[in-house]
Amino acid sequence: xxISRSVMAAAGLALxxxxxxxxxxxxxxxxxxxxxxxxxxxxxxxxxxxxxYAVVNNGRGPKAREQIDLDAAGFPTTWTxxxxxxxxxxxxxxxxxxxxxxxxxxxxxxxxxxxxxxxxYIGNDVSPWMLGVYVKALLKAPGxxxxxxxxxxxxxxEMRKITLGEGKAAQAxxxxxxxxxxxSPEYVLIDAKGQLFAAGGVIRTGYxxxxxxxxxxxxxxxxxxxxxxxxxxxxxxxxxxxxxxVRIFDPVALKLTGPSQVVIYGDRIATVTPEDGKPAxxxxxxxxxxxGTLVPGLHDMHSHTSLASNLFxxxxxxxxxxxxxxxxxxxxxxxxxxxxxxxxxxxxxRNGFLEGRSPYSARNGFIADxxxxxxxxxxxxxxxxxxxxxxxxxxxxxxxxxxxxxxHRLGMGVTGHVPAFSSPDRVIRDGYNDIAHINQLMLGWIxxxxxxxxTPLRLTGMARAKDLDLNSPRVRATIELMKSHxxxxxxxxxxxxxxxxxxxxxxxxxxxxxLDHVPIGYQRxxxxxxVTIKTPADDAAYQESFKKILAVMTLLDDEHIQMLPGTDxxxxxxxxxxxxxxxxxxxxxxxxxxxDTLNCERxxxxxxxxxxxxxGKLADFILVDxxxxxxxxxxxxxxxxxxxxxxxxxxxxxxxLSIRPFSAPPPVTAPTP
Numbered sequence: 001x002x003i004s005r006s007v008m009a010a011a012g013l014a015l016x017x018x019x020x021x022x023x024x025x026x027x028x029x030x031x032x033x034x035x036x037x038x039x040x041x042x043x044x045x046x047x048x049x050x051x052x053y054a055v056v057n058n059g060r061g062p063k064a065r066e067q068i069d070l071d072a073a074g075f076p077t078t079w080t081x082x083x084x085x086x087x088x089x090x091x092x093x094x095x096x097x098x099x100x101x102x103x104x105x106x107x108x109x110x111x112x113x114x115x116x117x118x119x120x121y122i123g124n125d126v127s128p129w130m131l132g133v134y135v136k137a138l139l140k141a142p143g144x145x146x147x148x149x150x151x152x153x154x155x156x157x158e159m160r161k162i163t164l165g166e167g168k169a170a171q172a173x174x175x176x177x178x179x180x181x182x183x184s185p186e187y188v189l190i191d192a193k194g195q196l197f198a199a200g201g202v203i204r205t206g207y208x209x210x211x212x213x214x215x216x217x218x219x220x221x222x223x224x225x226x227x228x229x230x231x232x233x234x235x236x237x238x239x240x241x242x243x244x245x246v247r248i249f250d251p252v253a254l255k256l257t258g259p260s261q262v263v264i265y266g267d268r269i270a271t272v273t274p275e276d277g278k279p280a281x282x283x284x285x286x287x288x289x290x291x292g293t294l295v296p297g298l299h300d301m302h303s304h305t306s307l308a309s310n311l312f313x314x315x316x317x318x319x320x321x322x323x324x325x326x327x328x329x330x331x332x333x334x335x336x337x338x339x340x341x342x343x344x345x346x347x348x349x350r351n352g353f354l355e356g357r358s359p360y361s362a363r364n365g366f367i368a369d370x371x372x373x374x375x376x377x378x379x380x381x382x383x384x385x386x387x388x389x390x391x392x393x394x395x396x397x398x399x400x401x402x403x404x405x406x407x408h409r410l411g412m413g414v415t416g417h418v419p420a421f422s423s424p425d426r427v428i429r430d431g432y433n434d435i436a437h438i439n440q441l442m443l444g445w446i447x448x449x450x451x452x453x454x455t456p457l458r459l460t461g462m463a464r465a466k467d468l469d470l471n472s473p474r475v476r477a478t479i480e481l482m483k484s485h486x487x488x489x490x491x492x493x494x495x496x497x498x499x500x501x502x503x504x505x506x507x508x509x510x511x512x513x514x515l516d517h518v519p520i521g522y523q524r525x526x527x528x529x530x531v532t533i534k535t536p537a538d539d540a541a542y543q544e545s546f547k548k549i550l551a552v553m554t555l556l557d558d559e560h561i562q563m564l565p566g567t568d569x570x571x572x573x574x575x576x577x578x579x580x581x582x583x584x585x586x587x588x589x590x591x592x593x594x595x596d597t598l599n600c601e602r603x604x605x606x607x608x609x610x611x612x613x614x615x616g617k618l619a620d621f622i623l624v625d626x627x628x629x630x631x632x633x634x635x636x637x638x639x640x641x642x643x644x645x646x647x648x649x650x651x652x653x654x655x656x657l658s659i660r661p662f663s664a665p666p667p668v669t670a671p672t673p
Contacts, residue, residue: 051068078095226344282672353390358394375406425478435487441489442462
C-alpha cells in the first residue's frame with residue numbers, strides 16, 4: 001500500500017507534537033544568604049536530560065553543562081559533564097554503560113568494570129540534579145540501598161513530609177536523607193510526582209520565598225540528628241575520673257612529664273600528680289591511658305561552624321574554635337544547644353562577618369550597603385556577645401577605619417581579609433588586630449593594588465610568590481607594621497596547599513592518612529584540581545610558590561609575630577594537616593603544639609582557664625596514642641577528647657559519621673561501690 005506524502009507529513013507532525021508534549025523544562029534557582037547566586041535548568045525529553053548549571057558566589061562557583069541518558073529504570077547509561085569546577089579548573093567528565101561494561105573518567109579518576117546492568121555513578125563535578133536521580137533509583141531499591149561506582153553504597157531514609165507554597169502553588173513534598181556520598185548526608189526534596197524540588201543549594205523557580213520555612217525545617221532535622229549524636233556519644237561521669245598511666249605535654253616547658261595521673265571532678269582538673277600505681281579510690285571512674293600522651297585541646301582559629309563540623313572537630317581533638325563567619329541566627333541557636341549540653345562540640349569564639357555590596361559579595365553574616373548600616377551591624381554583633389568583627393573582600397576600604405574604631409570602642413577586635421584595592425599595611429593602620437589567611441597577607445606583596453582580589457585571583461595570584469623577595473622594602477614595611485601594632489596572622493596554610501597543589505587524580509599528602517576511610521564522593525572530591533595547570537611551568541610556579549609560603553611562616557616567627565593555626569574547613573582532618581605544615585616549615589612538634597594550645601588561649605585571654613593541663617583549669621584535653629612531641633603525625637591518633645569533663649571517643653564519632661575509625665578508645669573501669 002502506498003502512503004501519500006501528505007499523510008506522512010501529518011504523521012511526522014503528530015510525532016513531533018507528541019515529542020514536544022513529552023518535553024519539559026524544569027527550572028531551579030541557586031540561593032545563598034537569601035539571594036540568587038545562580039541557576040539550574042533541566043530540559044527533560046523522555047529519557048534524555050540536558051542541564052545548564054552555573055553559580056557565582058563570593059567571586060567563584062561551578063559551571064556545568066550535562067547530557068544524561070536514562071534507562072527505563074531511571075539509571076544513567078551515559079552522563080557527560082563539560083564546564084568548570086569551583087575555582088575555574090576545566091571539567092571534562094563522562095560515564096557510559098553499554099554491553100555489560102561501565103566506564104568513567106573524571107578529574108579524580110577513570111575506570112572500567114564489568115556490569116551486567118547499569119550501576120549508579122557518583123559524579124565528581126555534576127550538578128545538584130544528580131541528587132534527584134539517586135533518590136529516584138534508591139526509592140525502588142530493596143532497603144533503599146544501592147551499590148555505586150566507583151565504589152561504596154548509597155542509603156536513603158525518609159525524614160518527613162512538608163508542604164511549601166500556598167493555594168494552587170502548594171507542593172506536597174517529602175524530605176529524604178541521602179547518605180554515602182559526602183562526609184555529611186544530603187537532604188533532598190521530592191514532589192508528589194517524584195520530581196526533584198530542592199537540593200544542594202537549589203530550589204524550584206518561583207519558590208524562593210519558601211526558603212526561610214525550608215531552612216527552618218532543615219535546621220530541625222539537622223538539630224535532631226545532632227542531639228541524637230550527643231545522646232549516643234557523650235560520656236558523662238559521676239564522681240571523680242582518674243586518668244592513669246599517661247605523660248602530659250607541658251606547653252610552657254615544651255616537653256612531656258614523667259608517668260602521671262590526672263583526676264577530673266565535674267568540668268575541672270582536680271589534681272595532677274605522678275603515677276603511683278595505687279588502687280583507685282571508691283567511687284572513681286578509671287581511664288587507662290596505656291602510656292599515651294595527654295595534650296591540651298587543639299584549636300582551629302579559622303572555622304565556619306556547623307552541626308556536622310562540631311563532631312568532626314571533636315574526633316580530631318579540637319576543643320576550641322574561632323568561628324569566622326556564619327549564618328548569625330543559626331550560630332546563636334547552636335550556641336544555646338552547646339551551652340545547654342544538648343549538642344556535642346568544641347567551645348566556640350564567635351566573630352561577626354561583615355561584607356560590602358558588590359557582584360562578588362559573600363553571603364555570610366551581614367552585607368552592608370552604607371557605612372551607617374555597617375556601624376549598626378557592629379552594634380548588633382557587640383550586643384550578641386561576639387568577640388571580633390571579620391571584614392571581607394567587598395568591604396569598602398574607606399569604611400574599615402570607622403568600623404574598626406567603633407568595634408574597638410565596644411570592646412571587640414577586628415580581623416578579616418584585606419578588602420579589594422586595599423593593602424595589609426592600610427588595614428593594620430586602620431585597626432585590624434589580626435589578618436585572616438597567609439595569602440591575604442602575601443597578596444599585598446605580590447599583586448598590583450589595582451588588581452581585584454574579590455575574584456579567584458586571590459588564589460591564582462599566589463603563583464607569583466615564587467619570585468617574591470622576602471627582604472624587599474615592601475615586605476619589610478609590612479613586617480615592621482605587624483610588629484609595632486602587635487598583629488597576628490591566622491594562617492590557613494593547609495587551605496593554600498589544598499588549592500595550589502591540587503592536581504587531577506592525585507591524593508595530596510595531607511589527605512593520604514584518612515582518605516580511604518571516608519565516603520567515595522569525598523574521596524573523589526579530594527582528587528580534583530582547583531587550579532588550571534596548562535604547562536609544566538604552571539605546575540612549577542605553584543609548587544615553588546607554596547614553598548615560599550612556608551618560608552614566610554618562618555620569617556614571621558623569626559620576627560616574633562604570632563601565628564594562629566586555622567583551616568577555613570570543617571573536617572577536623574584539616575587542622576591536623578595544618579599542624580603538620582607548621583612542622584614542615586621548621587617548627588619542632590612541641591613548638592607546634594604550644595602554638596595551637598596555650599598560645600591560642602593566650603590570644604583569647606583565657607589562658608588562666610585553659611590551654612594547659614593544670615589544677616583548677618577546665619578539663620579540655622585529648623589522649624593521644626604515642627608521643628606527638630617527637631612526631632607531630634601522632635596527633636592523628638587521638639583516642640579520647642574531653643571537653644569540660646565530658647569524654648568523646650573518636651572511634652565512636654567516626655562510626656556515627658559512617659567513617660572507618662582510626663584508633664580504639666581507652667579502657668574505662670566503672671567506679672567500685
